[in-house]
Amino acid sequence: MTLFDPIELAGVRSYPLSERKSIVCRDDFARPWRxxxxxxEWLASLPRILAAKDLLEIASGIVGAIGRDRPVIxxxxxxxxxxxLNPVIIDLMRRGAISALALNGAGIIHDSELAMVGSTSEDVAAELGSGRFGMAEETGAYLNxxxxxxAAHDLGLGRAVGAMLERERFPHCDQSLLAQACRLDIPVTVHVALGTDIxxxxxxxDGAAIGKTSHRDFRVFARxxxxxxxxxxxxxxxxxxxxxxxxxxLSLVRNLGHRVQHFTTVNMDFIRHYRPVTNVVNRPTLDGxxxxxxxxxxxxxxPLLAAAVIEGLDEAGGAGNGPPPDSRRDI
Known part of the structure; x- marks a missing residue:
């Protein structure tokens, strides 16, 4: 016998297919749409396999958290x-399905421009060569x-901007996450990397003011x-x-003695990035x-996830309706 001789298959041991544990079952298959x-009905028609199963489990987890009065961040x-997506997110906030929002520094820019003029997101490639990129007067003036x-009134950055949008009564505040969260008294925290925003x-x-308000928001976020x-x-x-x-x-609050062990984390993006998968999906849930x-x-x-959550809330008996659309707090 040499390395070139084919192995003999006569001694292979098999067993009945019916005895094997399989991970795909016909009961989990999708149902054709009508x-x-x-x-x-569309949600019920999805296969209970891979991402479709995850979507339904996530929606169920959100509905369950709302029913138990636990936060959805x-x-x-x-x-x-x-x-x-602002209208979808605002609707979830009004229903009580989002407890807190966290944004990066770019979030306040695009959200505030929407409130001011109903549009945002300039053509960077067209403006960069002339040095006009990022130079819109109102964006810098109002936000700074x-x-x-x-900073002067010991507010977080998110609350400071939301209150400003409400106070100025810009024509499209109904489409602003910051303004609507301020009305609904939902915390919005803003986490800034200096130099990344126009x-x-x-x-x-005022760099000191950005640092002070954004650090306060980190502490609110940690709460x-x-x-x-x-x-x-x-x-x-x-x-x-x-x-x-x-x-x-998460490390801070665990260090301070808060029990944060059994919860659900979700990362949503159009490609897989290292940090979200590692720092949101994997590491935080190692112990539960x-x-x-x-x-x-x-x-x-x-929007698919939001629709699944709303259907789940309706099935649970109308939980998560939240305050009516015109409710607001005094600023």
Whole structure:
């Protein structure tokens, strides 16, 4: 016998297929769609396999957290704003389905520009060569003034900007996450990396005020994380900043003695990034809970998740209706 001789197969041992444990079963298959059905019927038609199963489990986890009065924290990059998700997120806030928001520095820029003029996101390539990129007067002036005033009054950056938008009564505040969260008294924290945002090179910038208000927001964010036991944390499209902030906040609150062990984490983005998968999905849930990673475009996946949550809340008996759309707090 040499290395060139084929192995003999006569001694192979087999067993009945019916005795094997299989991970795919016909009972988990999708059901064909029929025209005229409802969202609830569409959700029920999904296969109970891989990402479809994860989507349904995440929605169920959010509905369960709301029913138990546990927080649902949405941390998001600015791209979610730029693909038109503000109305969906605001609706979830009004229903009581989002307890707190966390943004990066770009989030306040795009959200505030929407409130001011109903549009945002300039053509960077077209403006960079002339030095006009990022030079819109109102964006820098209003935001930097709000941050300075927030620092003077010991406010966090998110609350300072939200209050400014409400106070100025810009024509499109109904589409602003910051303004609507301020009305609903939902905390919005903003986590800034200095030099990453256009308002950092306007003459009105105050680096000390940014640092003071953003650090206060880190502490507010950590308070929300300290209450996350039994809740849900969603990272929507932040590849670096917010996954890092979340991991540090989680370490801080555990160091202070808060029990944050059994909770659900979700990362949603259109590609897999190292930090969100590691710092949101995997590491925080090593001692309990469960982490999920949903890959897909924000403008499709998040509305699907929102629809599943709303259907789940309705089935649970109308929980999560939240305050009516016109409710507000005094600023």
């Amino acid at each position: 025209a005229g059905g409802s969202v609830k 949405l941390a998001m990059g600015a791209h979610a704003i730029k693909v038109g 003034r709000a941050i300075r005033e927030g 308002i950092h090179f306007h003459p009105s910038v 929300a994380v300290s209450m996350l036991e039994g809740g849900v944390y969603i990272n929507l499209g932040s590849a670096v900043i917010l996954p890092e902030v979340f991991l540090k906040a 809970g469960k982490g999920y990673n949903l890959v897909g475009h924000h403008e499709i996946m998040f």
